[in-house]
Amino acid sequence: RAMHASSPHLMDPLGRLVERVVGVDAGEAQREELKVFALRLLSSRIGAPSTGDDFQLAEAIKRRLAGRREASLGGLRFAELYRRLSQRKGLTNRWAALQLLSSLHDSASDRAAASAGLSAPLVASAKALHGAQALSPEDHGAMPKGLEEVV
16 A cells, blocks of 8 residues: 555644654654655565565575585585474464574574674675674684684
């Protein structure tokens, strides 16, 4: 459903939200500009698509696991878990479940790296050097391969 700027059902609450965020002191032009920006943001399709193909997502996860050191064990384990997930009768949206688990894994890997004292740019560099693999717990104290020459 498209959002229209002329819809009072949307613009009234959006206007109140903008006023709460920027305060009443902001000029009318600034508030209107922020309302238009907020409407564009709410109308955008940022993020994962709402529906997807669970097979394609599973293949993407397998490719990501293939870049890891323990690729054979991780790939086999994932294949078995995906097979079991595919056989579940009660789960109607396997893609959403896979997407959620993949997102949780990515955010957990980033948080673990951050708690180990690695900055976001360093984590991104390390992932790029390691073929976009997530950092494992045993990697947290070690210097990522390829960065030894830089430091």
